[in-house]
Amino acid sequence: MTASIISGTEIAKQTRSQLAKEVAQLREEGVAPGLVIILVGDNPASLSYIKGKRKASEEIGIDFKLEQFPESLSEEDLLRVIDSYNEDSRFHGILVQLPLPKHIDEIAVIEKISPEKDVDGFHPVNLGRMLTGQKCFLSCTPAGIMEMLRIKGVDPAGKHAVVVGRSNIVGKPVGQLLLKENATVSYCHSRTRDLSSITKQADILVVAAGKANLITGNDIKPGAVVIDVGMNRNEHGKLCGDVAFDEAKEVASLITPVPGGVGPMTITMLAYNTVEAAKKTRS
Numbered sequence: 001m002t003a004s005i006i007s008g009t010e011i012a013k014q015t016r017s018q019l020a021k022e023v024a025q026l027r028e029e030g031v032a033p034g035l036v037i038i039l040v041g042d043n044p045a046s047l048s049y050i051k052g053k054r055k056a057s058e059e060i061g062i063d064f065k066l067e068q069f070p071e072s073l074s075e076e077d078l079l080r081v082i083d084s085y086n087e088d089s090r091f092h093g094i095l096v097q098l099p100l101p102k103h104i105d106e107i108a109v110i111e112k113i114s115p116e117k118d119v120d121g122f123h124p125v126n127l128g129r130m131l132t133g134q135k136c137f138l139s140c141t142p143a144g145i146m147e148m149l150r151i152k153g154v155d156p157a158g159k160h161a162v163v164v165g166r167s168n169i170v171g172k173p174v175g176q177l178l179l180k181e182n183a184t185v186s187y188c189h190s191r192t193r194d195l196s197s198i199t200k201q202a203d204i205l206v207v208a209a210g211k212a213n214l215i216t217g218n219d220i221k222p223g224a225v226v227i228d229v230g231m232n233r234n235e236h237g238k239l240c241g242d243v244a245f246d247e248a249k250e251v252a253s254l255i256t257p258v259p260g261g262v263g264p265m266t267i268t269m270l271a272y273n274t275v276e277a278a279k280k281t282r283s
């Protein structure tokens, strides 16, 4: 069997064009959705992610602002900046680009963002709302994964979903969203014994470990749906996922590539959340 490819690029394009229509409508109603990204320092990877976020925002019609500060910015000053954007009605979404310099407490920063403007979905209020099935901003990568599954007609109900990785921004939330859709969910992580014996049971396998080639064709159940979140550089400096794609596509039924899979959807869901935040401010 050769798997069909889930093109995140294609799905993102369709979603963005739908969002652009919604933004045009919002603007007619006098609401111009706005997103501010706060960057401390000049980490090249962060700058590259921000470039993608700016491009998607501008394509959709969202007002985009990058607020960049030197690496030396104090935590106190950063918290003050966040507060000023919490109060600024031109910006419906606030995103503080991670990672932050070591002298700044990431948790304090995330908690400072108003949950109503937390378009990254990292604030504990949004995570708690997600856990209890309430309406909230979902973190963008898990939301993008669920949207791809929905569009591809993959219903998680009754399926065994295995998530490799338990980070707060990807692994844990995507497992919870799969659970909400009635999958039976197993989490694997760096302390899991005999990883392959568990991944081989997965009808839906989500891999978010950040280790190139962690999952090979032998670790996948024939016909499984494989979502590769990983973003790594191989020995030639080429972007690759956590799944050995060429082998895996001979075993899976559906698979996401890297690049062109989860990445474009993550950025699109950020725009989606920003538009949702703007909608809520309509009188």
Ligand code: NAD
Pocket: 141, 164, 165, 166, 167, 168, 169, 170, 171, 188, 189, 190, 191, 192, 195, 208, 209, 210, 211, 214, 229, 230, 231, 232, 262, 263, 264, 266, 267
């Ligand atoms: P993280 O480093 O916070 O977490 C990695 C997780 O993988 C940990 O829970 C760890 O226990 C687990 N893990 C590590 N080695 C393992 C092993 N050998 N076996 C089993 N589990 C193992 O990473 P993260 O922030 O969740 O990101 C994971 C990957 O996804 C990274 O490559 C990151 O760049 C990528 N990512 C991509 C997007 C996107 O939009 N495409 C978004 C976020 C993260």
